[in-house]
Amino acid sequence: MEITINVVREKIRKKTLYITTILGILVVALFSTDMGSLTVGGKRINDYYVLIPILINVVNFLAGAIALAISVTTVPNEYERRTSHLVWSRGVDQGRYHFSLAAGNMIVSWISGGILYATLCIFAIVNGYANILGKIIGASLFMLLYVAIICMLTTALSIQLPVAVTGVIMILLFAGGAFRSILTLVAAALTGVGGKVIKRILQILPNLAGLSKQAGNLVQGNPINVNVIITSLLFIWIAGLGVLFFRKKEA
């Protein structure tokens, strides 16, 4: 618990966190106050109810970006500064140590995502949609899964790989997961080897786009695809096992 609290204390001092969160607030504020001028697919959006799923996508994406940015250096920094020496020498198991670090990153990212969801709630009230507040809060649970996937995957990889390699792999996985629907369309359009390769890639990508879509469905009262939740939990579980069982040879 001490390690997790310390990660939170360290990460809340990061400028990246504030810049991204403020950026998110501005995007939400801009879209929410200038609704009438927005068009999607040629249709004018003048209903907050319609706009919310789009904003949820944006907010989840930003929370995921924060999770990636703060998670990628956490474990490597501990070993580079040799803080790990003082932790290992106290008999703390590596699995517990790494998991505590990942948990700290997750909490900070959740707080950041929570602030963005709170902004969504405020603008829902401002636009006269206070009746959907409960649904927006419910939708934020999907953000928790979204962020947990990124934090756990990034931490697991960063135990074994250099920062730059982890960063590149995670950006690809994150972008692929967040824009999965576009990749699915491309895979369907391509009939050759390219299509097959993309289909294979889709199988290993976390379904981040799916999570955002389910969050939007929840707000709009559409049915939720439980499979997306189950596969996301499975992803978190597998990545969590990586965090617990991947080992550094030396502190």
Next chain:
Amino acid sequence: MEFIKLENVTKKYKENTVVDNLSLTINKGEVFALLGANGAGKTTTIKMILGLSKASEGTIKIEEGAKIGYSPETPYFPPYLTAMEVMSYYAGIEGKKDKKEKKDKDYLRSLLDLTGLEDTKVKVKNYSKGMIQRLALAQALISDPDILILDEPTAGLDALGRKHNLELLRRLKEKGKTIIINSHILHDIEAICDRGVIMKKGKVIDTWTNGSDSESLEDKFIRLVGEEE
């Protein structure tokens, strides 16, 4: 009484042998020095004793149940914490702290006092190198360890700081602590240590016992380590 025993310990990084067939015994209550030039294998030996690195060959035996405290050469503490917060953090990791317990806070405060630090609101980022070194020593004492492993404990300290730390180590020795010191400052070693080994290229090239040689440790060190350098 043998407290720590290394038998034929070797550490290899791929083809590079950093510690080569090292055997040594450290007795309870002894202050033992690991001496050698940079790259002699001292820090790797310490890391293996601490369990931070696995020996490629050989065995390391430590008295069962013995608690170890460690002060690293270049300690890093979160710059936004105070000394007391750093102490609480490590005490928490060891599960030795109840935030509500006054006696726990008093105990940690007493360790800060012992190392010449104060429980103030000054953050670590404003600490001098010497103060950070003292904090490193204070956190090593949290578990009231039987064995203290100190990597360059007087490096970066001014004359007063060094004197203070040496006096502290003497007091710890009187309390029966077993202390292993890795230091380049041979005057400090002579002032505090009972025995030691001089290492070169991962091997023990000689042993040293305080007061038993006619030659000063510095002369001996330069003669042995300086050769072929």
